[in-house]
Amino acid sequence: MISKFMAPEIIFGDHSIQQTGESFLRLGAQRVLVVSDPGVKEAGWTTQAVENIQASGLDYHLFSNISTNPDTNQVAEGVEAYHEARCDAVLGIGGGSALDVAKAVAVIVSNGGKIEEYEGIDHIHSPLPPVIMVPTTAGSGSEVSQFSIIVDPVRKKKMTIVSKSLVPDIAIVDPFVLMTKDHLLTAATGLDAITHGIEAYVSAAATPLTDVHAVNAMKLAAEFLRPSVASHTNVEAKRAMAMASMQAGLAFSNAILGAVHAMSHAIGGRYALAHGEINSILLPHVMEFNLIASPPRFAAIGDIFGASADGEEMVRARHGIQAVRALADDIGAPKTLRSVGLRDPDFESMARIALEDACMITNPRDVALKDIEMLFKKAYE
Amino acid sequence: MFTEKEMVIEKLTGVRASKKSYYTDLKATIAELEKKNRKLEILSEVAKGFQVTGTMETSLQHILETIYELYPIDRVSLSLIEQGAMSLKSVYPLYAEDSAVGMHLPRKESLYWKAIEQNMIVLHEWDPADTYTFVEERTLSALNLHYVCVIPLRIKASTIGVLTFAAAERIECDQSDISFFRQLSDHIAVMMENARLYQEVYQGRKEWEETFQAVADLLILTDNDHRIVRCNQASYSFFDVSPEAVAGQRCHDLLFHDTEEFCPIEESYNGESMKNYQMTLKNGRVCDIQTYPVRDGDGVMKGLLIYIKDVTARIKTEAQLQHSGKLAAIGEMAAGVAHELNSPLTAVIGNTQILQRSLKEEGPPRELAVAIERGGRRCQTIVQNLLSFSRPEKEESIECDMNVAVEDVLSLIGFQIEKENIVIEKHYSSSLPLVKASSHQVGQVIINLLLNAKDALKNSEKKDKKIKIKTRVVYSNVVLEVKDNGCGIGQRQKASVFEPFFTTKRKQNGTGLGLSVSKDIAEKNAGRLTFTSEEERGSTFQLKLPVYGGEEKYEDISR
Ligand SMILES: Nc1ncnc2c1ncn2[C@@H]1O[C@H](COP(=O)(O)OP(=O)(O)OP(=O)(O)O)[C@@H](O)[C@H]1O
Ligand SMILES: [Fe+2]
Ligand SMILES: [Mg+2]
Numbered sequence: 001m002i003s004k005f006m007a008p009e010i011i012f013g014d015h016s017i018q019q020t021g022e023s024f025l026r027l028g029a030q031r032v033l034v035v036s037d038p039g040v041k042e043a044g045w046t047t048q049a050v051e052n053i054q055a056s057g058l059d060y061h062l063f064s065n066i067s068t069n070p071d072t073n074q075v076a077e078g079v080e081a082y083h084e085a086r087c088d089a090v091l092g093i094g095g096g097s098a099l100d101v102a103k104a105v106a107v108i109v110s111n112g113g114k115i116e117e118y119e120g121i122d123h124i125h126s127p128l129p130p131v132i133m134v135p136t137t138a139g140s141g142s143e144v145s146q147f148s149i150i151v152d153p154v155r156k157k158k159m160t161i162v163s164k165s166l167v168p169d170i171a172i173v174d175p176f177v178l179m180t181k182d183h184l185l186t187a188a189t190g191l192d193a194i195t196h197g198i199e200a201y202v203s204a205a206a207t208p209l210t211d212v213h214a215v216n217a218m219k220l221a222a223e224f225l226r227p228s229v230a231s232h233t234n235v236e237a238k239r240a241m242a243m244a245s246m247q248a249g250l251a252f253s254n255a256i257l258g259a260v261h262a263m264s265h266a267i268g269g270r271y272a273l274a275h276g277e278i279n280s281i282l283l284p285h286v287m288e289f290n291l292i293a294s295p296p297r298f299a300a301i302g303d304i305f306g307a308s309a310d311g312e313e314m315v316r317a318r319h320g321i322q323a324v325r326a327l328a329d330d331i332g333a334p335k336t337l338r339s340v341g342l343r344d345p346d347f348e349s350m351a352r353i354a355l356e357d358a359c360m361i362t363n364p365r366d367v368a369l370k371d372i373e374m375l376f377k378k379a380y381e
Numbered sequence: 382m383f384t385e386k387e388m389v390i391e392k393l394t395g396v397r398a399s400k401k402s403y404y405t406d407l408k409a410t411i412a413e414l415e416k417k418n419r420k421l422e423i424l425s426e427v428a429k430g431f432q433v434t435g436t437m438e439t440s441l442q443h444i445l446e447t448i449y450e451l452y453p454i455d456r457v458s459l460s461l462i463e464q465g466a467m468s469l470k471s472v473y474p475l476y477a478e479d480s481a482v483g484m485h486l487p488r489k490e491s492l493y494w495k496a497i498e499q500n501m502i503v504l505h506e507w508d509p510a511d512t513y514t515f516v517e518e519r520t521l522s523a524l525n526l527h528y529v530c531v532i533p534l535r536i537k538a539s540t541i542g543v544l545t546f547a548a549a550e551r552i553e554c555d556q557s558d559i560s561f562f563r564q565l566s567d568h569i570a571v572m573m574e575n576a577r578l579y580q581e582v583y584q585g586r587k588e589w590e591e592t593f594q595a596v597a598d599l600l601i602l603t604d605n606d607h608r609i610v611r612c613n614q615a616s617y618s619f620f621d622v623s624p625e626a627v628a629g630q631r632c633h634d635l636l637f638h639d640t641e642e643f644c645p646i647e648e649s650y651n652g653e654s655m656k657n658y659q660m661t662l663k664n665g666r667v668c669d670i671q672t673y674p675v676r677d678g679d680g681v682m683k684g685l686l687i688y689i690k691d692v693t694a695r696i697k698t699e700a701q702l703q704h705s706g707k708l709a710a711i712g713e714m715a716a717g718v719a720h721e722l723n724s725p726l727t728a729v730i731g732n733t734q735i736l737q738r739s740l741k742e743e744g745p746p747r748e749l750a751v752a753i754e755r756g757g758r759r760c761q762t763i764v765q766n767l768l769s770f771s772r773p774e775k776e777e778s779i780e781c782d783m784n785v786a787v788e789d790v791l792s793l794i795g796f797q798i799e800k801e802n803i804v805i806e807k808h809y810s811s812s813l814p815l816v817k818a819s820s821h822q823v824g825q826v827i828i829n830l831l832l833n834a835k836d837a838l839k840n841s842e843k844k845d846k847k848i849k850i851k852t853r854v855v856y857s858n859v860v861l862e863v864k865d866n867g868c869g870i871g872q873r874q875k876a877s878v879f880e881p882f883f884t885t886k887r888k889q890n891g892t893g894l895g896l897s898v899s900k901d902i903a904e905k906n907a908g909r910l911t912f913t914s915e916e917e918r919g920s921t922f923q924l925k926l927p928v929y930g931g932e933e934k935y936e937d938i939s940r
Contacts, residue, residue, distance in 0.1 A: 004396045121392045127401035146395065162393060164400040205390045256393045361389045 003207035005254050008133075008144055009170045010246070014239075017134055017174040020049045020091065021056030027130035027169055029089030031059040033082045035102035037066040037094040040136045043180040049093050049134060061085035063105075066094065069158070069272050070101045071151040075115045078105035089130040092168070095189070096140025096149075096275065099133050103148040103166050106131050115150055119159040121358060124166070131168040136177045138228075138241040139189025139276055141196055141249020143171035151269060158265040160358045167253070175235065175242040183229045186241075187331040188276030190225040193217060193245040194324070195279040199258040200251035202290060202297050203362040210255035213247040218304045220244035222327070229331040259286045259367055262357035263376065266350040273340055280333045281340070285378045287321045289371065293364035337380045347376040413557075420561045423447050424568055431572040434579075441473035444569070445546075452558075454546040455526055460486060460493055461542035467494065470542075481520045492517045493543045496531040500540065502562050503531040506551050521547050528552060532562050534570040544569060599668075599689035602675065607631040607644060610684060619691070620664065632687060636662050646672060649685055659692070661880050667693045693881075697901055700881045700894040719764040726764065730757040763792050780929045781820035783852050783859050784809045789820075790827045798835050798848065808851040816859045816926040818906040823926070826902055826910070829895040830863040830922045836886060837867025837920060858908070858925045866919035875914065899924075 011019050024032055032053055036046040041064050053060045063081040066074060078101055082090070090109075092102025104115045106128040111118070118124055133143035142148070148161045178186070194217075200206060201214035224240035231237065263286070264278045291298050291314070299313040302320020305327065311319075334340045351372035354360060360367060391397065430443035437459060445457045458472040458481065467486045475482065488494045492515035496503040507514070509522045521529060526547040533540045544566050546552075554562075593600060599616040603609050609630050617624060620635060627635060633644040637660075649656045649672035658670040671688040733754040740747040791805070798805060816823070831848065838846040849864040870878060877883045879900050884893030896910075903910040907927050914920035 002396055004394060006395060006400070121389070122395070122398045124401065127403045127406045164395045164398050167400055204386075205394045207394075254394060256390070358389075358393060361386060361393060 001207075003209065003254075005207070005209040005250075006146065006164055006167055007250055007253075008168045010144065010173065011170060012173045012243070012246070014176055014235075015174060016172050017045065017048055017177060018052055019172055020132065020134060021052040021054070021058060023132055023170050023172065024053060024058055024089055024091070024130065025056045027089060027132070029058060029130050031061065031085065031087045032089045032091050033078070033085065033087040033102075033105065034060050034062045034064075034091045034093065035066065035078060035098055035105060036062065036064040036092075037098045038064055040094040040098065043136070043177075045134070045136055045177050045180070046093055049091065053091070060091075061087055066098045066101050067272075068095075068097050068274070069151050069268055070097045071153045072115050073153070074101055075104040075108065075150060078102075079108045082109050087129075089132075090128075091132050091134065092142075093134040093136060095135070095137040095185075096142050096192075099135060099140060099142035100148040100150060102133065103128075103131065103142070103168070104150050104161070107148070107161070107163075107166070115161070116152060116159065118161050118163070119152075121162045122164075123161075124163040128165055132170045132172060133168045134172045134174065134177070135242075135245070137181060137185060137189040138178055138238075138245035139192035141193065141245055141252060143168060143173065144246055144249040145253035147253065149265065149268075155269070157269040157353060160265065162358055171246070173242050173246050175239040178228075178238040178242060179232050179235075181232060183232070184332075185274075186232070187225075187229045187333055188274045188280070189245070190221060190228060190241060190276070190331070191280035191283075191328060191333055192276035193241070193248045194221045194225070194327070195260050195276075195283050196248035196252040196257070197221065197244070198283065198287070198301060198324070199260055199359075200248065200255040201301065202294055202364045203252075203255040203258060204364055205362045206251075206255040210251045214251035214255070215300075215304065217244045217248035217251060218301065220247070222305045222323075225327065226330055256362040257359040258290070258363035259354070259360060259365075259372070259375070262354040262360035262363070263350070263372060265357050265359065266354040267337070267342070267345075269353065270345075270350070271342060277334055277340060278337070280328045281335065281337055282375070282379050283328075284321050284325045285375050287324065289375060290363065290365045291317055291321070297364075337376070342380065345376070345380065347373050347380075351376060417557070420451070420557075420564075423451065424561075424564060427565065428568055428572060431569070431576075434576075437471040438473050438475070440572075441471060444565075445473055448546075448565070451561075452546065452548075452552050454548050454552070456521075456524065456545075456547040458545045458547070459542065460545070462497075462540070467491070467497075467542065476524060484516075484520070487516065490514070490516050492529070493531055493545065496543055497533050497540050500533060500535075502533070502559050502566075504554060505529050505531065517545075525549055530554070530562065532566040534566050534573070536570050536574045541570060541573070598691070599687075601632060601635070601687040601689070602684060603632050603687065604684040605650065605682065607633065607650065607685075609635065616689075619666075619689075632685075636660075636687075636689075646670065646687070649674070649687075653682070661877070662689075665693075665876075665880065666691050667696045667881060696881050697897065700892075701898050701901065703892065703894060722760070722764050726757055726760050730754055730761070733757060779817060779819065780815040781818050781823050782813065782815055783823065783861055783926075784813050786820050786823045787827055787850055787852070787861070790824055790831065794828065794831060798831065801835060801839055801846065803835060803838050803846040803848055806847060806849045808849065810853045812854075813852055813859060814854065815929040816906075816908075817929040818902075818908070818926050822902045822906070823924075826899040826924055827861070827863075829899045830861075830924070833895060833922070834863055834865035834867060834920070836889070836891075837865050837869070839867075841867050843867075854928070855925070857928045859928060861924040861926075862921060863924075864919065864921040869916040869918050869920055870912075870914035871916050878912070879910075 034046065034050055040046050046064065050060055050062065061081060063078050065077060082105055090102050090106045092099040107118055107124055108115055110126045110128050111124055135143045144167070146162055146164055146166045148166050150159050150161065152159050197214045197217040200210055201218065220240045221244040224237040227234050228237035228241045260279055260282045263282055264275060267273065267278050268275060287298065295313040295317050298317035298320055302316040302323060305320050305323035307316060307319030307323040351369050354372050355367065355369055426447045427444050430447065431440050441457045441459060445454055448454065456472065456474065458469055460467050460469045469481045469484045469486065472482055486493055492503065492505055506528045507518050509527055513519050517529065526549055528551045529545055529547040532544045534542050534544055594614045596613055597615055599619055600613040601609060601616055602611045609627050609632060612624070612627055617627070637645055645660060646658060653674060656672045659667065660670055661667050669690045669692050673686045674682045675684045675686050677683045733750050737747060737750045737754065740750060795805065834848045843866060847866055851862040853860050874885070879896050881897040882893040884891035900910045903924055903926065909925045910922065912920055912922045
């Protein structure tokens with residue numbers, strides 16, 4: 001089997017946010033569109049990045065009208081801001097939402113049209129302007145991935161845009177920026193990273209190169225997510241989670257995901273909920289469903305998450321699922337879809353959407369419509 | 382299903398996809414730009430090759446050949462709308478089997494009309510096996526062409542027709558090609574409009590030029606330095622010169638005698654308005670001259686338009702009228718006097734005859750009576766001459782004895798001459814044939830010549846004032862010579878003496894018409910009036926008239 005592994009330039013380390021300006025300088029940028037969200041701005045990270053950009057003698061224009069689960073309108077606004085300010089490069093600084101909008105804006109400014117036109121796999125025809133991403137949450141992995149997820153409010157759907165061109169030019173991963181996150185966000189995003197690691201590891205498209213990253217990401221998260229949630233100043237935990245999230249990103253960008261993300265996208269299109277929380281609710285159910293597809297891998301997951309080390313593969317695997325549940329429990333994640341506020345969910349139509357999602361392709365076990373419905377229902381109660 | 386899934390996974394993991402590179406993007410952009418540049422070059426080549434004066438076919442050929450490298454087109458045609466109807470004007474290349482030129486395109490079944498009505502570039506392909514929807518399909522199918530691009534030609538807001546490119550097979554066109562066609566057609570429309578305007582201006586100019594040339598009077602255009610810029614045809618023939626010889630000459634060199642002199646119409650060049658003159662030109666013609674300053678766009682004078690009308694004939698007629706008026710006035714009086722004299726003279730003669738009869742014997746009384754009768758009769762002849770001269774016979778005689786004519790004139794004015802102590806010498810040829818002219822007119826000429834001779838002697842200090850009158854025959858002409866030894870004619874005046882109104886006798890009420898009228902009479906009777914003269918020594922005027930019935934004789938001799 002032939003495989004391919006794609007990663008951006010990665011700058012990792014304490015205070016690496018200070019590399020932003022110089023990085024843009026190296027890419028030949030002159031005026032940077034800074035795409036950020038209000039929370040990050042408030043935390044002061046945007047200002048730091050912007051000041052650094054200015055210190056390098058570059059201009060910038062700030063676009064920070066980003067919400068969780070960003071939609072196509074925000075992309076269009078960002079494109080307009082880019083053109084109006086005559087920018088020639090894009091910085092995404094923030095959580096997964098800000099990074100995904102930054103990518104989508106970069107797509108449109110060089111490819112034209114509307115972001116809806118690029119939904120699906122490999123529809124981008126022109127190169128993007130220089131793009132740098134500074135993640136301020138440890139979860140999405142968007143800073144290294146070939147994915148951008150944007151909500152289409154008309155179809156009430158999370159669109160998945162997949163293209164090698166969406167892999168940023170440079171990812172700057174600074175563990176220090178994680179210290180301003182509250183524990184809820186740390187928990188939700190951490191669970192997202194864990195889901196990325198697990199789904200990439202059991203993906204039908206997993207390769208040895210992705211396995212290295214997936215395994216390491218799971219190991220780091222298993223050990224450091226709890227302390228990270230517990231203390232926002234624990235630098236060691238932050239460094240570990242930053243690395244875990246980034247490596248999980250590398251893994252899933254190249255091995256793709258599975259049913260958890262396909263179903264999570266279907267819910268996210270209708271309900272404005274934290275992506276990480278939905279993932280963590282769905283994850284144990286999907287793991288149970290997928291288990292038979294690859295008992296050795298699920299057993300390995302069990303080992304990583306610290307379930308009883310001995311025993312048969314299936315036993316270790318089942319213990320692993322329990323361990324993941326326990327971790328989610330420990331950091332206060334919600335357990336059911338009902339509890340996060342899904343009112344009268346139409347599981348059938350959501351299942352239909354999930355079945356069509358690009359992430360479903362690499363799910364290790366074949367999935368039928370009714371399987372998804374069943375999983376939704378399980379996760380609901 | 383399995384392979385399908387594999388394929389999607391392959392796509393997702395991107396084994397066959399790569400991040401887009403700016404280098405390849407740039408290359409594509411450059412290639413696109415180069416194509417665009419080439420199109421622009423082609424547009425400008427089309428513009429360069431479009432001839433305003435040439436035929437439409439040549440221009441179409443040029444268009445086809447220029448754009449062929451981008452679009453392999455087999456036929457280009459141009460159809461134009463005139464008064465709401467459209468017909469095919471020209472085609473390139475024109476094959477023998479192409480029957481379209483001149484073809485009327487009916488609004489309903491025409492693809493070309495459709496393009497105009499929709500105001501859009503229409504790309505049309507059809508299957509020759511199908512039935513035709515448009516008339517153009519039939520024409521083009523006959524030439525094995527099954528694809529056509531129809532481009533409306535617009536000038537400002539209106540569509541003037543269509544340009545079409547036809548080909549055997551479909552030519553792939555994208556948006557940029559369409560916009561190229563649009564630009565091309567706009568270009569061509571503008572050029573056609575320019576050509577039309579050029580033709581209009583050219584036509585107008587030609588009409589004016591023809592008018593300018595057709596004017597029978599002379600039109601001369603000069604610059605501010607009197608240099609001739611252009612003349613009309615009448616001017617060249619009037620002065621009997623070639624356009625090359627005249628170009629750049631000064632106006633007064635062409636018009637007047639003396640090149641050293643100040644330009645007689647200099648004033649026109651200073652003045653800002655129209656000026657009128659009457660002048661005698663170099664060739665002796667009397668002309669009315671009108672000058673108009675010619676101004677440029679800013680109103681600054683840049684030259685002069687000289688309008689010249691030859692009025693010699695009119696002036697001569699006027700002169701003759703005036704001259705004969707003068708004679709007629711004298712004649713009236715003379716006739717009155719003569720008439721009055723006639724009765725007493727008749728009485729004198731009659732009575733003298735009675736007296737003679739009563740004086741039967743010879744002797745001094747009777748001799749006196751005879752002398753009285755002779756004198757009376759002589760008086761009667763003079764009175765008769767006077768009458769006949771002042772009242773020209775209704776039916777002009779066409780033959781005249783020159784000797785008699787001279788004698789008759791002398792009987793009237795001989796005394797006047799002799800009164801001035803001038804001796805008249807007569808040398809008549811004894812065998813003088815008659816001349817073909819009216820004796821009344823010949824008499825007028827003789828009077829003029831004799832009176833001029835008398836005037837020339839009158840002021841002279843010479844002792845032996847003499848007028849020699851001589852008649853003789855030279856070949857088939859009779860020549861009358863009047864020679865005086867008077868003041869003569871100055872070198873400067875020689876050219877002018879025949880001009881009407883030229884006179885040096887202003888004080889003595891000379892009209893300056895005598896010689897001009899005389900020359901006219903001579904020439905009208907197929908003769909000539911010439912002179913030789915030397916200042917202070919005298920002048921000789923020669924009147925030469927053909928012998929009556931002499932042409933035949935002359936011809937006999939020449940054979
Ligand atoms: N025999 C001559 N000798 C010298 N000058 C002559 C002679 N004949 C004509 N001229 C010159 O030619 C001029 C023109 O003669 P022309 O007979 O036409 O007019 P004119 O004699 O001046 O006037 P008009 O005939 O009304 O009395 C004269 O004024 C005179 O200067
Ligand atoms: Fe002049
Ligand atoms: Mg005279």
